[in-house]
Amino acid sequence: MATSDRSITRRGLIGGGSAATVGLLLEHPDVSQAAKRRRPRPPRRRQADVLVVGAGAAGMAAAHAVAKAGRSVIVIEARERVGGRVENHDLSGGEIVEVGGTFVGPTQDRMYALLREVGLGTWPTYDEGQTNLLLEGKTTRVSNTDQSTYVGALGLVGGLEVLNVFPQIDQMAREVPVGAPWTAGRAQEWDGKTVETFKNEHFQSAESRSLFDAFLRILHGAGPNEVSLLFLLSYVAAAGNETTPGTLNSLIGTTGGAQQDRIVGGSQRLFVEIARSLGSRNVVLSSPARRISQDGSHVTVTTDRASFVGKQVVVAVPPALCQRIEYEPLLPAVRDQLTQRFPMGSYAKVEVFYPQPFWRDEGLNGQVVGEGVIGCSWDSSPPDGRPGVMACFIGGDRHRAWNRQNLPTRRKLIVDELVRYFGPRAAKPIDYFEKRWTGAEMWSRGGPTGFAAPGVLTGFGEQLQTPFGRIKWASTESSDYWIGYMEGAVRAGQRAARQVLADL
Ligand SMILES: Cc1cc2nc3c(=O)[nH]c(=O)nc-3n(C[C@H](O)[C@H](O)[C@H](O)COP(=O)(O)OP(=O)(O)OC[C@H]3O[C@@H](n4cnc5c(N)ncnc54)[C@H](O)[C@@H]3O)c2cc1C
Structure with missing residues (x-):
């Protein structure tokens, strides 16, 4: 170009x-x-x-x-x-972090094509090591490459529910025509209930419900009680391309999913x-x-x-x-x-800066999924890992409660939770930057999407x-x-x- x-x-x-x-x-x-x-x-x-x-x-x-x-x-x-x-946010020294849309991943063909046309490359999101979970008051760890670790982390019932119901959602999504979900055979039935109702019908364990809630808050900036089941299924169906059907994992995954790559610059x-x-x-x-x-x-x-x-x-x-x-x-x-x-989700993205991504030394990928203020996080450090940047996403009801607080309290809530996940080294960030897409951005009114x-x-x-x-x-x-x-x-x-x- x-x-x-x-x-x-x-x-x-x-x-x-x-x-x-x-x-x-x-x-x-x-x-x-x-x-x-x-x-x-x-x-x-x-x-x-x-x-x-x-x-x-x-x-x-x-x-x-x-x-x-x-x-x-x-x-x-x-x-x-x-x-x-x-939106890019400049760090001193010429590096940037993204405070809004960031990642690209497989089947996002038009984005990769435009990037090639403009001459911009991509590099892989840091994804080595374990992911932290916080469910029902307990922190545990799972592997992104071994789904059976969910059984250990969520208990037998919760783990098996996740392993069974997530693929079931993918199957249901295949019945939803991409671009015209209202024409699905079961459109009226699925658009007649919330994702919350579906969750209560299919997940019995408190841990699997809590995990599902956390994913939903970050996917749409809204809790499952706010979103139509048909909307969720259409979102899953849409997470692919003309040859590869969408899956829940392509939405929430890092390597192989929507968070796989970052854009140079x-x-x-x-x-x-x-x-x-x-x-x-x-x-x-x-x-x-x-x-x-x-x-x-x-x-x-x-x-x-x-x-x-x-x-x-x-x-x-x-x-x-x-x-x-x-x-x-x-x-x-x-x-x-x-x-x-078609409201916008309740959403914020907070970047917490450390001298280096210390969690990597401890076998952690920087990702969390949890029931606390932070729904999900990713290691968002620049390619050279200086500084270490933890990008935290806050959505739905958690966002609404957090957003009511003043800045020092909001910051404390985030940092305290990072300490819970990553230990005392998380207690002393060198910087903190928050972007409140809901409430502070009149030309967006929220994020990441309307639902x-x-x-x-x-x-x-x-x-x-x-x-x-x-x-x-x-x-x-x-x-x-x-x-x-x-x-x-x-x-x-x-x-x-x-x-x-x-x-x-
Ligand atoms: C925190 C966050 C993280 C995200 N992470 C990712 C991610 O990792 N990967 C990904 O693919 N997506 C991500 N998204 C979603 C992605 O950013 C959006 O889907 C995408 O950028 C939407 O683009 P758009 O052009 O449809 O809408 P917008 O980006 O909302 O563009 C609309 C434009 O219209 C302008 N506008 C509004 N009203 C008027 C008016 N009256 N007159 C003139 N201009 C007007 C606005 O200022 C804006 O510039 C994220 C979003 C957020 C908020």
Whole structure:
């Protein structure tokens, strides 16, 4: 990919500049003293074949595909940076850690293809040694490569339940058509119950229930009592590609699963490079789309400072954010209702820094799964292991309780729990960084994904992808494969690009 347009500064695209300043500079690259004296000016009006609202993974993938097809495109982004739920955080010394979407894994083909196109490599997530569990007040250890260790860790009943019910979930997921779960033969039955009901029917042991809860909190940022069974099954079905069916293990696994690889330079870099290739004038930052109006010939996106006119628009924001845009004419009732029923998960990612990843010396891979505040963690250290970085994920009800505390208490809760898992060396981190996607990020409202309660997919699900005139919907929530992941976002963006190109 061409990366010749150096007028987009790396700092501007990644973030960190003043929102207003960076946005204005990008929108008006030739601002001069003379121009300033002429204020106030009428709102700017710009045109392109295709407009894209949202510069997350879906929006950038859509814009990239439209530009490659030789059509003009303008991306309109609310934040002062690109990437959306994907963001790099700079460490001193040039290293970065990711505070949002990070990992890629097998069958996430579109992500690997884009990475190759842009010239970015991947490297394996650290995955040597044992995983810590905290279930029913007890810490135990299991091996990621030997499932029978779950019998020792969870007890005979709990261990066997995990070994039997997880594959049963995979089997049920195979009955769910990817991209159209509402058409499954048992869609009404499965969308009529929560994952909690399924859990209580299939797991008898307190330990296996607790393990299942922990996975669910991290998968969706929601507890099993909040999520439809059909939604979970569709998520599992989607965790594959056209030749490899999805499984629960591909969602939760490290080597061989969705957490297998990390992206050199950090995941946000992919979308920064795509933005750079589009050119600075064509990625308008700090400009929330307030209104989208369409008529027989055009669509207009209005921001606070400008209006943009196109023949087609890709709205690449999750349903919960689509809800905050005004539409003229009004959205079809069922689409409007969908946006009221697809909440974002309750979610935070906390990075705790140590001089080195000391857990590796003790035969531990840095991964935990547990019933405490931290639902899951991964060793997120840079390739050279300096510093040691523990990435902790907090979801669902655990997030809501933790998020109510002040910063010192939140930090103490996390560090105390790491001590419980990793011993006294975890007590003295050299740094701590938290990203609260729910409550502190108005352009995400949560993470890692939007999810559906019972009745939503069967009642409203087909609206996830159904275009409304000149508006085509993207965002990972509207994908076929890998819903909720960067891969899903890229697939959704590329599908929306095909839809707009067909209608130009
Ligand atoms: C903590 C965390 C960890 C994760 N880990 C992983 C992982 O390891 N691997 C993985 O594959 N996925 C992971 N995910 C999920 C992944 O990040 C998302 O699925 C993906 O990035 C979603 O991309 P998107 O483009 O669909 O949506 P978004 O990233 O939400 O992009 C939407 C964009 O639209 C903008 N926007 C919103 N409203 C407006 C408006 N009115 N006008 C203009 N712009 C607007 C937003 O600012 C945003 O930039 C994680 C997510 C989180 C939060």
